[in-house]
């Protein structure tokens with residue numbers, strides 16, 4: 001991993017970069033919702049353009065948020081890992097990515113991101 005702490009101090013992101021602070025590292029446990037057994041459940045990645053509606057889709061579909069309430073959602077600045085366990089048969093994770101990630105950044109670790117991916121939803125414009 002080429003990430004160096006001094007190059008990307010915490011909270012001081014370079015636009016377009018993909019520092020480990022975004023929360024995708026194997027040891028990361030501080031997503032908004034704590035997730036146990038991160039490696040065992042199928043993972044759905046929500047990626048796409050900035051302000052395209054990724055978080056809105058996730059909140060409306062899986063958390064019964066009313067579409068009107070999504071107007072007040074703030075921009076995602078790190079990966080939000082959400083554990084969906086509706087029953088013992090329906091169990092998976094959704095990783096909601098920040099829209100500003102740069103896939104060509106050298107610190108983007110595609111092995112870690114896509115390694116356990118079951119599906120990828122790329123949102124262009126939810127409207």
Ligand SMILES: Nc1nc2c(ncn2[C@@H]2O[C@H](COP(=O)(O)OP(=O)(O)OP(=O)(O)O)[C@@H](O)[C@H]2O)c(=O)[nH]1
Pocket residue numbers: 048049050051052053054055056057069070071072073074075076077097098099100126127
């Ligand atoms: N009119 C309309 N607005 C929507 C729709 N989906 C999302 N929005 C609005 O678009 C804005 C951005 O939505 P988010 O869900 O935060 O977008 P995001 O892709 O997660 O954004 P980033 O985290 O910045 O990448 C919000 O104000 C939403 O209310 C839709 O279907 N119709």
